Amino acid sequence: MMVRNQSKLRRILTVDFPVALILLFTLSPYLWMLLTSLTQESKLFTEGPSIIGATLENYIRLFATVGFGANLLDSFIVAVGTVIVGLALSVPAAYAFSRFRFKGRRLLMLQFLVINMFPLVLLILPLFILMKNLGLVDTYAALIIANSTVAIPFSVWMMTSYIDGIPRSLDEAAMTDGCTRFGALFRVVLPLCTPGIIATGVYIFITAWNEYLYALTLGGRSVKPITVAIQTLIGEYQVEWGLLTAGGIVGAMPATLLFLVIQKRLIAGMTAGAVKG
Amino acid sequence: MTVTTAPPVPLARRVLPLVMLSPAVLVTLAIVFLPMVQALWMSLHDYVLFRPKNFDWVGLKNFISAWNDPVFWTSLRHTVIWIAITVPAQMLLGLATALLLNQNFPWRGLARALVIIPWALPSVVIALMWVWIYDSNYGVLNDLLLRANLIKTSIPWLADPDTALYAIILTLTWQGFPFFAVMILAGLQSIPKSYYEAASIDGASQFRQFWHITLPGLSGVLMTATLLRVIWVANSIDVIFVMTGGGPGYATYTLPLYAFIKARTGLDYGYGSALAVSFTLLLLGFVILYLRRAGRNIA
Numbered sequence: 001m002m003v004r005n006q007s008k009l010r011r012i013l014t015v016d017f018p019v020a021l022i023l024l025f026t027l028s029p030y031l032w033m034l035l036t037s038l039t040q041e042s043k044l045f046t047e048g049p050s051i052i053g054a055t056l057e058n059y060i061r062l063f064a065t066v067g068f069g070a071n072l073l074d075s076f077i078v079a080v081g082t083v084i085v086g087l088a089l090s091v092p093a094a095y096a097f098s099r100f101r102f103k104g105r106r107l108l109m110l111q112f113l114v115i116n117m118f119p120l121v122l123l124i125l126p127l128f129i130l131m132k133n134l135g136l137v138d139t140y141a142a143l144i145i146a147n148s149t150v151a152i153p154f155s156v157w158m159m160t161s162y163i164d165g166i167p168r169s170l171d172e173a174a175m176t177d178g179c180t181r182f183g184a185l186f187r188v189v190l191p192l193c194t195p196g197i198i199a200t201g202v203y204i205f206i207t208a209w210n211e212y213l214y215a216l217t218l219g220g221r222s223v224k225p226i227t228v229a230i231q232t233l234i235g236e237y238q239v240e241w242g243l244l245t246a247g248g249i250v251g252a253m254p255a256t257l258l259f260l261v262i263q264k265r266l267i268a269g270m271t272a273g274a275v276k277g
Numbered sequence: 278m279t280v281t282t283a284p285p286v287p288l289a290r291r292v293l294p295l296v297m298l299s300p301a302v303l304v305t306l307a308i309v310f311l312p313m314v315q316a317l318w319m320s321l322h323d324y325v326l327f328r329p330k331n332f333d334w335v336g337l338k339n340f341i342s343a344w345n346d347p348v349f350w351t352s353l354r355h356t357v358i359w360i361a362i363t364v365p366a367q368m369l370l371g372l373a374t375a376l377l378l379n380q381n382f383p384w385r386g387l388a389r390a391l392v393i394i395p396w397a398l399p400s401v402v403i404a405l406m407w408v409w410i411y412d413s414n415y416g417v418l419n420d421l422l423l424r425a426n427l428i429k430t431s432i433p434w435l436a437d438p439d440t441a442l443y444a445i446i447l448t449l450t451w452q453g454f455p456f457f458a459v460m461i462l463a464g465l466q467s468i469p470k471s472y473y474e475a476a477s478i479d480g481a482s483q484f485r486q487f488w489h490i491t492l493p494g495l496s497g498v499l500m501t502a503t504l505l506r507v508i509w510v511a512n513s514i515d516v517i518f519v520m521t522g523g524g525p526g527y528a529t530y531t532l533p534l535y536a537f538i539k540a541r542t543g544l545d546y547g548y549g550s551a552l553a554v555s556f557t558l559l560l561l562g563f564v565i566l567y568l569r570r571a572g573r574n575i576a
Contacts, residue, residue, distance in 0.1 A: 015380045019388050022374050026392050029451065032417055033406040045415055093301035100294035106575050108298065113571055115309050117564045119512045121533040121553040125540050126312035126319065149309050152301055181293065210399035212515045217541065227401040231519055234405060241409055248402040259397035263390055 037245035044242055058246035066243075068250060071229035074140075076254075078215075078225055079208040081144035086151035086204045087197060094159030095185060099168065109160075112153040120213060123149060128217050138220030146214035151204040158203065162196030163189060202262045206255045226251045320551035326544035339551030349552065352530040355442060356511060356556075359531055362443075364506050366450040368499070371457020376491075378458065379465045389462070393455040400452070404519035407448040411435050435521055438528035445517055445529055449510060457502055464498030465491070504567040511560055532556040 036044065038054040062068055097109055127146055128137070136142040170192070171184040179187060190197075212227040219228055233247050320340070323333045343349045378389050395403070410418050413433035422428045434444040472490045481489070514534040517523065523530045523538055530538075533556050540549030 011380075011382065015377055015382050016384075018373075019377050019382070022370075022377065023388060023391055025451070026395060026455070029403075029406050029410060030394065030398070032410065033402075036409065048415070048420070089301040089304055092297040096294035096297040100290070102291065102294050105294075106572065108302065109575055110568055110572055111302075112305070114564065114568060115305060117508050117560075117567065118309075118313065119533050119553060119557055119560065121512075121514070121536045121540075121549075122316050122557050123309065123312055124537070125546055125550050125553060126315040127308070128540075129315070129319070129546065130312060145308055148304070152305055156301060206397060210397075210401075212399065212401050213518070213537070227399050230399075230401045230405060234408070234519070241412075241415070244405060245409065248405045252398045252402045255399065256394065256397050259394075260390065263393070 033245045033248055036241055037249050039242060041240060041242040058242040059250070062243055062246045062250065066229075066233065066247070068226070068229060068247065071224055071226045072250075074219075074223050075209055075225040075227070077140055078143045078147065078223075079205045081140060082147040082151050082208040083201045083204045085144060085148045086155045087201055089148075089152055090155035090159050090200070091190075091197065093156050094163050095189065097156070097160045098163035099171070109157075112156045115153040116150065124213060124217055127214075131218055137218060138222050140223055142218040143215060143223060143225070146218055147204075147208040147211055150207060150211075154207075155200045155204055158200045159193070159196060162193045162200070165196075166192045199262055202258050206259060209255045316550045317554055319546055320554045322547050324545075324547035324550075326546055335547070339548050340555065342548065343551055343555055348527055348530065348535060349532075349555075351527050352532045352535040353559075355529065356531040356533075358442065359446060359449075360507055360511055362446050363449045363453065363510050364503060366446075367454040367457050367506060367510075368503060370450065370454040371502075372461055372495075372499075374454065374458035375461035375465060376487075378462055393459060395452050396455045398452075400513075400515040401519050403448065403452055404516045407444075407451075408435065408520055411444055436525055438525050441521055441525060441528045445520055448516060448520070449513070452516065453506060453510065457506070460498055460502040461495060464495045468494035501567070501570055504563055504570065507563050508560060508567065511556075511563075532559070 032049070035049040035051060037058050038051070038056070039049045040053065040055050040057060043050070043053070093112075097105065124146075127149075131137045131142045131145075136145075166189055171179075171181075171188050174184040174188045175181065209225075210227065211225075212231070215225040215228045216231070219225060224232075230244075230247050230251050233244055237243050321334065321336060323331060323335045323338070325331070374392060378385060378392065382388075410416055411434040413419065413431050413436065416431075416434075418434065419428070419431040423431065432440065434440050468490065472494075473486055476486050476490060511531075512533060514531065514537055517529050517531065517534055518537070521529045523534055532552065536549045536552035536556060539552060540546050543549070
């Protein structure tokens with residue numbers, strides 16, 4: 001519409017070129033890290049990172065000497081656990097928010113919203129004391145519980161907006177045809193919002209995978225997610241940037257890939273609440 | 278269980294939503310609200326973790342110590358600078374990005390997909406790659422600036438107290454502007470195209486169209502996104518913690534980071550909680566503003 005009358009050259013100058021600049025700013029730190037990780041450690045300080053003579057040496061060394069495998073597994077268990085807890089609690093709650101009007105609904109919805117607004121420090125100190133008293137420090141349970149404090153409120157809101165998008169007339173029709181309310185929930189609403197459930201699950205997975213401060217505070221020797229492992233690497237191998245950047249690439253890979261796959265739906269869900277503002 | 282649609286509302290219909298909500302509500306009460314009350318409670322006590330038996334009521338002593346603590350004021354000043362630069366920078370960059378990505382060009386889909394990548398990266402990895410970029414000996418930033426003759430000698434960006442905070446602010450801007458871009462892009466799509474058509478028939482320039490149609494149309498989204506960002510940027514301490522740990526000296530301390538370090542390395546949970554509570558109270562104004570906006574949208 002705005003572009004219709006512009007010549008192609010003008011478009012390239014005013015749109016394509018600035019977009020390319022912004023993408024350069026966005027992607028170059030990541031690409032620089034990738035390039036560094038593919039460069040031989042010895043060449044890094046003499047010639048700098050370079051694509052010529054790219055090698056997977058740093059990655060091999062990462063898994064052989066640092067043992068990243070166990071950390072990846074820890075992150076995976078914590079993230080999947082958080083997804084299960086988050087979805088199991090938030091889907092019924094979201095259904096109730098979407099399909100019923102009752103006293104205190106507004107207040108309860110705001111209660112879920114306010115949780116994510118509170119500073120993490122306010123929560124992390126008492127949670128550590130709580131886990132210590134329960135003997136849960138350095139267990140998967142501690143990290144899953146801590147991550148759920150972020151995951152539950154967010155997914156309640158995200159799922160509510162997805163279920164809102166499914167016409168009420170559909171579950172009413174099912175109930176008129178003799179379905180109970182639970183029948184309508186399981187046979188009509190849940191199948192229809194499967195994409196929403198997947199998107200919410202992926203979002204929870206990514207945030208739990210990327211989470212660092214809870215992992216640092218509540219983890220330990222036996223449960224050490226990848227983010228903490230990377231930070232430990234920074235302390236131990238200060239100048240071995242080939243190894244460090246390889247660790248960064250591996251640690252970021254699962255979340256980045258998942259994100260690219262599910263992106264469209266995720267963004268729709270993330271912005272659904274805010275656009276109405 | 279039978280459900281009828283005829284009034285009066287059957288008991289099942291009134292109880293069912295509460296039953297479905299109770300697991301989520303009870304769990305959040307147990308793992309969010311109770312701990313918060315406990316943090317408030319701790320802040321009123323002398324509680325140092327290497328003397329766990331001592332839990333003495335001291336009233337507001339921790340808060341008075343904070344008031345007299347120069348590091349508290351330094352951290353508060355940094356927090357204000359931190360928000361006041363990061364959020365507007367993210368917003369302007371996000372707005373420009375969104376306006377560009379809303380134009381028609383052949384690789385728009387790809388550009389939209391790529392621009393949000395920083396958001397999906399773990400903050401530890403973000404910190405790691407920027408520490409490498411800022412490295413004083415081999416970092417690419419110094420290398421580029423030296424080659425362009427903009428500086429004479431390498432600058433230790435993160436080790437110099439004068440530049441460290443701003444270096445981290447650039448990192449945070451990079452991390453957070455895609456969020457603005459995505460939110461604003463969604464907002465742009467909700468502005469009816471007919472407004473622009475009418476305006477261009479009346480001969481309004483592109484700038485006037487932007488000023489009189491786009492900006493007013495976006496004001497709601499901009500306000501909501503800014504409030505959210507202020508709260509999140511203020512809270513975010515993981516990138517600073519990995520990049521500098523608050524140093525050099527106290528040069529990159531923000532208030533929540535100070536609270537975290539006080540408890541983590543000083544094991545002083547009483548004072549740490551008091552700092553966290555003070556910070557929360559300072560932030561409360563923004564939280565309330567945001568909640569009021571969000572509350573209006575609940576149908």
